[in-house]
Amino acid sequence: MEINYQPYIPDQGTKSVEKRLQNVAAEDQQGEQEALKKATEDFEAIFLTMMFKNMRNTVPDGGLVEKSFGRGIYEEMQDEKMAEDISQNGGVGLAKELYQQLSQQHGYDDAAASVQETSPLEGDRKANKDQE
Template structure:
């Protein structure tokens, strides 16, 4: 029995919402780290953002690969590939990553050190 996959299923809307939530979480976490002068939390937040960036990069790279027909495109396959890419991006960012987190940390920690506690209340 073959299931017809012609139903219009859009996973992009859910992904955009997830990306928005992750961006909001990054901003809140960054503000807390800035407020508390917490450099360890700042580095963790930079790695999380790098993970989101790498995941988006994987998703866009995967979209450029032509379908060869060997394995049929399906909702299940797209879901699995999305989860796989997300996990690979998280694992990559936990290690050395691609260098984005380190560069962001350098810049943001410089701003963190130059800011006095009175400035953060403004």
Template sequence: MINPINSDYNVQIKTAVDKAKNVKDESFEDMLQKAAKENDKEEIREACRSLETVFLNIMFNSMRSTIQKSDLFGNSFARGIYEDMLYEQYAEEASRGKGLGIGEMLYEQLSKNLKVDEEV
């Protein structure tokens, strides 16, 4: 049973979840190298979109930390996990659309570099 009072245990669970997620997901550099070897432009676009998702998630979490906390709904470990998941989903949805345009700009630059490498 999870003890919500023991904050060390909560930190250990969050660390374990983060490590599992990092192992599951490829790094941006790995995704780019794989796409460049296969000359797969959609894979490059997906890698750029993933990087924009990470950026948006960091931005949303930073914005969320500036909001004054309220005891109206309580403050629990479960609520923190739910909010983390919610904002991660917001970031994914935003990057699927036009997002901030960072992913698309990065894709354009990388695809230009890929064309230059092909010509050489």
């Protein structure tokens, strides 16, 4: 007669593997949320860069410095940096809204609730305090 003790012995190995898989899944979701947040901030920066470029095109030529190739490159770089800084410090709200929408679509509802509530003015105040 054969006695099978297997059902009475708890399988600790399986439980630890399941726990590790849950931890890996949670870390993966956290990484995806961070990547999504970065992507929405980058999108907002690109949007703002295009907006600044189109706004600059409405200004007539002339003024203190003549229009030149170097000036055009400088203005383009300035617009990109300004848009990036604005986006990283609260932006105009586009990145936040995109993040909330996309995180809900991907099932990150708790992440959408934890989005930092900052206005562009609060971001400017924070940047000014850091510079002092």
